[in-house]
Amino acid sequence: METKIFQSDQINQAAALLRQGELVAFPTETVYGLGANALLPESVKQVFAVKGRPSDNPLIVHVADFSMTKEFVDSYHPLTEKIIKNFWPGPLTLIFTIKEDSLSPVVTGGLSTAAFRMPDNKKTLSLIEKTGAPLVGPSANTSGKPSPTTAVHVYHDLNGKIAGILDDGATQIGVESTVLDLSSEVPTILRPGAVTQEVLEEVLGIEVPLDKHLVKESETPKAPGMKYKHYSPDTPVLMIHSDDWEDALDWAEKNNKKIGLLATPSIANRYSSADRFVFEEDTIKAATRGLFSGLRALDEAKKVDIIFAEVFPEDHLGLAYMNRLKKAAAQNYFSKK
Secondary structure (H helix, E strand, O other), X not given: OOOEEEOHHHHHHHHHHHHOOOOEEEOOOOXXXXXXXXXXXXXXXXXXXXXXXXXXXXXXXXXXXHXXXXXXXXXXXXXXXXXXXXXXXXXXXXXXXXXXXXOOHHHHOOOOEEEEEXXXXXXXXXXXXXXXXXXXXXXXXOOOOOOOOOHHHHHHHHOOOOOEEEOOOOOOOOOOOEEEEOOOOOOEEEEOOOOOHHHXXXXXXXXXXXXXXXXXXXXXXXXXXXXXXXXXXXXXXXXXXXXHHHHHHHHHHHOOOOEEEEEOHHHHOOOOOOEEEEOOOOOHHHHHHHHHHHHHHHHHOOOOOEEEEEOOOOOOHHHHHHHHHHHHOOOOEOOOO
């Protein structure tokens, strides 16, 4: 199969392929999604096959406007209107209880709930509209590996496996959306993202708890990205606390380990002899935007034995960054012991 790269003036062609049951990757403000028509179960099954993704993992349904959810959702949480007004389109996925048989179990993972999102990307909103159906859209990469933030990343993983990729350059946020569960009385964050716990609490005027439960391989997650290990390159990753860099690099030298550094300029520039992926700025925003790209770049170069990654405080956007980094590192920090 030839994987075609579609530009802005070719969205109609991409939509036609989706209507025919083909797979087309699409851009969002977070990461690139692997699109299939959510109303065609056989097409959705191909998403799992192409990614090598466990079929019990539910998929996010991407819509062009809120009204598209009404065909599926059984009842809305009382805060839904306020949430939609403030955060859609945007990097916030909402989980609702759905009408029986309104979506295939292939989409929902067999659950009575489903996740919906309206991405903040004009090309993809147009693609959904022209397809005439919502699109499932898990990250457009090999399952478990770092998510793609450019069309080049998608092409690297899925060339020859999908019909096309709608290109819109690099994504702006760099990690997947926040997932907010609205299927029960208390809105709960199942996966942190750019819409932070603090912002949600400020807008909604209530406490919004964060579910920190890590789903085992034998469990069915309620939302994507809840597994213990995820987003992992082939090269092992170790998280490095700010006061451990010297000890970590000394350990690597003594053990003849070639190190790749994934860090901000203030850290990385101290160690110019190492292979490095340097974030654009000394900010959590830049680190989050560059996290998956950096993991991919250092891994695909195949020059290092281990990746040392900088950690950030686990608050605000740092919670989303550390959520992904911990899973990429299988929860492993460098230890002096």
